[in-house]
Amino acid sequence: MSRTKHVITVIVLSLLGVTMLVALNKIPNQFEYANSISQHIVNNAVKETGSLNFVTAILYDYRAYDSLGESTIIFGAVSGIVLLLSRKTLPVSSHGLSFIVKRTFGMLTPFIFLFSIYIITHGHLSPGGGFQGGVILGAISIIFSIVYGSEFDYKRYTPTTKTLLETGGALLFIGLGFLGILFGGNFLMNMRFLNMGEGSLISAGSIPFINTVIGFKIGAGLAIIFYSMIQKTFKEGVDL
Amino acid sequence: MVILKYLLLIFLIMTAFLAINFKEVLVSIIFLSIFSIILTTLYLIHNAPDVALAEAVIGAGLNTAIFMSVISQVREGKNSIFREDD
Numbered sequence: 001m002s003r004t005k006h007v008i009t010v011i012v013l014s015l016l017g018v019t020m021l022v023a024l025n026k027i028p029n030q031f032e033y034a035n036s037i038s039q040h041i042v043n044n045a046v047k048e049t050g051s052l053n054f055v056t057a058i059l060y061d062y063r064a065y066d067s068l069g070e071s072t073i074i075f076g077a078v079s080g081i082v083l084l085l086s087r088k089t090l091p092v093s094s095h096g097l098s099f100i101v102k103r104t105f106g107m108l109t110p111f112i113f114l115f116s117i118y119i120i121t122h123g124h125l126s127p128g129g130g131f132q133g134g135v136i137l138g139a140i141s142i143i144f145s146i147v148y149g150s151e152f153d154y155k156r157y158t159p160t161t162k163t164l165l166e167t168g169g170a171l172l173f174i175g176l177g178f179l180g181i182l183f184g185g186n187f188l189m190n191m192r193f194l195n196m197g198e199g200s201l202i203s204a205g206s207i208p209f210i211n212t213v214i215g216f217k218i219g220a221g222l223a224i225i226f227y228s229m230i231q232k233t234f235k236e237g238v239d240l
Numbered sequence: 241m242v243i244l245k246y247l248l249l250i251f252l253i254m255t256a257f258l259a260i261n262f263k264e265v266l267v268s269i270i271f272l273s274i275f276s277i278i279l280t281t282l283y284l285i286h287n288a289p290d291v292a293l294a295e296a297v298i299g300a301g302l303n304t305a306i307f308m309s310v311i312s313q314v315r316e317g318k319n320s321i322f323r324e325d326d
Binding site for chain 2: 139
């Protein structure tokens with residue numbers, strides 16, 4: 001029985017591999033991109049958006065609408081996970097880790113926070129951006145839950161704060177999009193306001209603002225996901 | 241640099257194979273985390289620091305934490321699927 005299963009698996013996987021190789025062969029040659037959109041972006045991205053990091057320029061300027069879709073997906077995932085896991089059972093104690101780990105992370109966590117803020121705000125100058133920095137922000141909440149116990153996380157960084165940050169981030173992102181219409185352009189257009197020259201921190205128009213908003217939104221969303229997965233690990237007797 | 245690249249690719253395949261084939265789930269998660277770190281280095285070698293940062297943070301950090309919490313709850317909880325029937 002298991003032998004026939006193995007044979008079927010091998011046949012299906014090899015068929016998939018052949019299909020993928022054929023599809024890979026259909027991709028146009030690199031030299032056919034000479035006058036295409038990617039060449040246009042490489043040549044004109046700094047002039048048109050003011051962002052030195054082309055990846056961020058594409059994500060939050062040329063294709064900002066796609067980023068809005070991505071953050072909507074994360075919003076849906078957070079809503080679904082909270083809806084599914086919101087029952088309160090399984091009282092398992094959670095005191096956190098030992099004293100040494102607690103002290104070490106007490107010294108380390110401010111620097112992790114600073115690093116995430118650096119990645120978010122310098123998204124248009126150096127590698128990184130709102131999404132990556134936001135995930136590091138979410139990791140701080142995970143550190144709180146694992147090292148200090150989920151009760152600490154509940155008291156210091158309450159679910160209300162997380163929800164406010166997430167919904168506020170999403171609303172501000174859409175608000176920045178409508179600001180583009182208000183300034184006489186399209187939805188999520190880069191208005192190029194507050195420009196202090198290429199390479200400075202305040203440049204590239206609305207890209208740093210969208211980065212900040214998305215960073216806090218993603219960080220709070222991932223913190224909500226992790227928190228709702230371990231929220232049942234409270235001590236017995238602590239009522240919520 | 242080319243030798244390093246191929247060495248890393250071999251290690252990538254090895255860690256993926258071990259992550260699938262280990263019986264102990266905890267060891268599989270650790271191998272998945274190592275897989276992510278090797279993939280991060282490969283992205284950096286191929287000049288894609290943005291993707292490397294995302295892979296390091298999500299693959300090695302967030303995934304491991306979430307999988308660990310799920311594994312600990314599945315093992316220790318009242319509704320544990322590993323609980324022996326009495």
